[in-house]
Amino acid sequence: MLELRARLSVDIGGTFTDLVLIDSRDPRPRIAKTLTTPQNPADGVLRGLDQILGAEKITAAELEQVIHATTLVTNALIERKGVRTGLLTTRGFRDSIQIARESRYDIYDLFLELPKPLVPRRWRREVDERLLADGSVFVPLDEAQAEGEVRALLDAGVEAIGVCLLHSYRNAEHERRLGAIIRRVAPNLVTSLSSDVVPTLREYERSLTTVANVYVRPLMDGYLRDLQQRLAGRAFDGSLLIMLSAGSVCTPETARLFPIRAVESGPAAGALAAAAYARVAGREWVLSFDMGGTTAKACLIENGQALTTSQLEVARVHRFKKGSGFPLEVTSIDMMEIGAGGGSIARVDQFGLLKVGPESAGAEPGPACYRQGGRSPTVTDADLVLGYLAADFFLGGEMPLDVEAARAAITRDLAAPLGMEMVEAAWGVHQVVNENMATAARVYVVERGRDLKDYGLLAFGGAGPLHACRVARILGIGSVIVPFGAGATSALGCLWAPLAFDFVRSQYFRLDAVDWTRLNEVLLEMEREGRKLLRQAGVRDEQMTVKRSGDMRYVGQGFEISIALPPGGLGPAHEARVLEAFEAEYRRLYHRACPDIPVETLHWRLTVSGPRPPVEFSAGAVAAPGDARKGTRPAYFPETGGFVDTPVYDRYCLAPGAALAGPAIVEERESTAILPPGSHAAIDAQGSLVIGLDWPSLPSAAGERSSLH
DSSP: OOOOOEEEEEEEOSSEEEEEEEETTEEEEEEEEEEOOTTOHHHHHHHHHHHHHHHHTOOGGGEEEEEEEOOHHHHHHHHTOSOOEEEEEETTOTTHHHHTTOOOSSTTOTTOOOOOOSSOGGGEEEESOEEOTTSOEEEOOOHHHHHHHHHHHHHTTOSEEEEEOTTTTTOOHHHHHHHHHHHHHOTTSEEEEHHHHOOOSOHHHHHHHHHHHHHHHHHHHHHHHHHHHHHHTTTOOSEEEEEOTTSOEEOHHHHHHOGGGGTTHHHHHHHHHHHHHHHHTTOOSEEEEEEOSSOEEEEEEETTEEOEESOEEESOSSTTSTTSSEEEOOOEEOEEEESOSTTEEEEEOTTSOEEEEEEEOTTTTOOGGGOSSOOSOBHHHHHHHTTSSOTTOGGGGTSOOOHHHHHHHHIIIIIHHHTSOHHHHHHHHHHHHHHHHHHHHHHHHHHTTOOGGGOEEEEESSSHHHHHHHHHHHHTOOEEEEOTTGGGHHHHHHTTOOBEEEEEEEEEEEGGGOOHHHHHHHHHHHHHHHHHHHHHTTOOGGGOEEEEEEEEEETTOSOOEEEEOOSSOOOGGGHHHHHHHHHHHHHHHHSOOOTTSOEEEEEEEEEEEOOOOOOOOOHHHHOOSSOSEEEEEEEEEGGGTEEEEEEEEEGGGOOTTOEEESSEEEEOSSOEEEEOTTOEEEEOTTSOEEEEOOOOSSOOSSOOOOSOO
């Protein structure tokens, strides 16, 4: 019998698809990176799979697991490439998903553009029924009329139907009967019920999430079936798991039913990896900084855990303007995203100012230096002409870069219009993108009531280590951690993700008048369902952990904060303890509390998780024998007055304990770390590059050289 000896993770990004292989017989992580194939992402996945398995002489039949993070859901929502979707809702609420919250994300824009609903009005149909807020029936469901509306949608050519009835989070009976009618009329039609997808109050967010889920279900189903068939064609017989936005994984069957839960799976995997690296490095309070080819993401890691949120905004009209997209009720790692990556396009705007992003050259056609048809200058082009990237070592030499094409693009589109030297324009691009990322990260941190002086910066992604030290300087952060294999850290994060299921129920109580019996029933119902699903996935009861929380607010407020609940049965004796926890968290966020105002609870959340898979690799095995110093090349550092011959080091030859001083360049196949003048660094026991920053106040004649020769 063939031994199952390896686990493989895959992360599809906007520019590159990353793969990481962990072999039980060898502690070294193996990494592959290939260009993403937007037309069919599975092509890039299989190409990378064949590449990494061929290099390691492992067959697909020897893989125990493949864990997959995908951008399929996100891209389908942004590009509106889902299927034709209908919506059945309570009479009078047809336009809820278009009326939205009537808020303006830019109060001064007279021509404000709002996101168009995923379901056009002609495919939003009303049914005769009505539930009251307590779940009791006010108007019974007219099944004959409802069937007529279903048939009308089918005649209109819809390929999927979402069902969202008023107050169905309290009583799902009418939605279930509507689901039965749809199955009877059209047995093969894809359907999602809001009481299954997100049984919470606020009909706008519930409708959006349900519609978005069913809108992409056929796409996810087709993609997973195609991927599974192609993996089976390579004799893969292990388990395929899908990364979720919450930092956990699920089976393909669950992903087919609830694809919306995977809307931010790739960035979530990166945050999960950052949390793991922070824990082993003994730095449990860090700002995760993930800069790839298309976007940059930031996430706060506290006590070794990534912050999470229950609401996520996607498909923004203005991609990086908060409030211009769809607010979905999806448990997710709490992240900031900005259009700043290696492929971000630089341009001169109508006012003669240098702008970078959010538009990206992506994988096709890519930056000018890729020689694949791209002509616009990008951040990667600027980094190349500044000497930070080696033209002959991009992706380990597999993808040579064209320096002259990068120089020509920067000169034509930036330097000439601005009336400056080409290098000055390139440095401007580098600094503008750093400022953009730092500003977005600062806002993200302040909105959460944190102070960055308490954090380090953990940088990864293909471009993250290259820009991390400059971003840290702007933010006032004094240390940067760059993990080994930084260019594929998000893919590695998939391997740390446990199997888990998230549940939420809306049950309103005043905290001083909680029906504790009912609350315990709700929590126990969710826990039983979660344990049942994990057992079906092969997880034993003693391996499961349960986390519970409640969303609470002061009476009269519009939004809630999440408070952890103690384990076991709850009762009146827990009221004071829960209230104390709420006020402590409220003070931390807003520096005040209102003890005279009663507290109310809206949602109760529960997560049942399996064990976190162990991912261990030897830092000692990472280092190869030989001289770490590869040579020197000119790199641009304003602190030194311009270009300086800078030592370049082979990341794979730097063993734990090795020390460096800036300026220096440390190269991996998938990423490059830049140590500016005045910095110092060492390789820790886990193989991470830990950089301390001590910025000089005045430029010096020459940069300090590394202690390694």
